[in-house]
Amino acid sequence: MADLEMIEEIQDVVLVRPQVFPDPRGRFMETYRRSWFPLGREMIQGSRSDKQAGSLVGLHYHLHQADYWYVSKGRARVVLHDLRVGSPTDGNTFSVEIGDEFEVGLFIPPGVAHGFCAITDMTLTYLVDGYYNPADELGVYYLDPAITADWGVADPVVSERDKTNPKRDEIPGQLRPRLGLRS
Numbered sequence: 001m002a003d004l005e006m007i008e009e010i011q012d013v014v015l016v017r018p019q020v021f022p023d024p025r026g027r028f029m030e031t032y033r034r035s036w037f038p039l040g041r042e043m044i045q046g047s048r049s050d051k052q053a054g055s056l057v058g059l060h061y062h063l064h065q066a067d068y069w070y071v072s073k074g075r076a077r078v079v080l081h082d083l084r085v086g087s088p089t090d091g092n093t094f095s096v097e098i099g100d101e102f103e104v105g106l107f108i109p110p111g112v113a114h115g116f117c118a119i120t121d122m123t124l125t126y127l128v129d130g131y132y133n134p135a136d137e138l139g140v141y142y143l144d145p146a147i148t149a150d151w152g153v154a155d156p157v158v159s160e161r162d163k164t165n166p167k168r169d170e171i172p173g174q175l176r177p178r179l180g181l182r183s
Helices: none
Strands: 001-005 012-019 022-023 026-029 045-051 056-060 067-073 074-084 092-099 106-110 112-118 124-126
Touching: 045 056, 056 074, 067 074, 067 092, 067 112, 074 124, 092 106
Parallel strands: none
Antiparallel strands: 001 012, 012 106, 022 026, 045 124, 056 112, 067 106, 067 124, 074 092, 074 112
16 A cells, blocks of 8 residues: 655646555565556556766656656655646646655656656666657756756756757647647
8 A cells, every 4th residue: 555645736746655564574565556546557668767876867758658756776856847738737846855765656647847866876767658759758958947946966967868958938839748638
């Protein structure tokens, strides 16, 4: 079982606090169940990302794909920004630390830009409900003043892709997510 929290700042984002079962050998917890997420579909691919402290990834978004994130080692600051036209929370930004001391999972619906900065060396495992599709791998500039993201580090290491993503107001109309758009 888990404690689920719908994030008020961004509609349809769900924060999961798994129930931990310790014993003399260690501990056990369920980190994901499809039934926890009203908008969730079957997760069909799992991936892992290992990052060094100070690494920043994002902001990325998808028109059709949902993500589920869980940091199994280390700690990350996650930033989410609602890009969905028609969403009551369009334009809102939310950040949360996940990982060591903050053992939570995070369901991110399509159209919500997402990124993270490694506060410590970390391992992120994530599930997605769509196979890799380069046409659905989109981004928005991580330092866009319209997003007001606090990444938690002074001088992050950022990929060239993420440094050159467009600002929110530069995203072409056909690449702006619409609430409820999924295929």
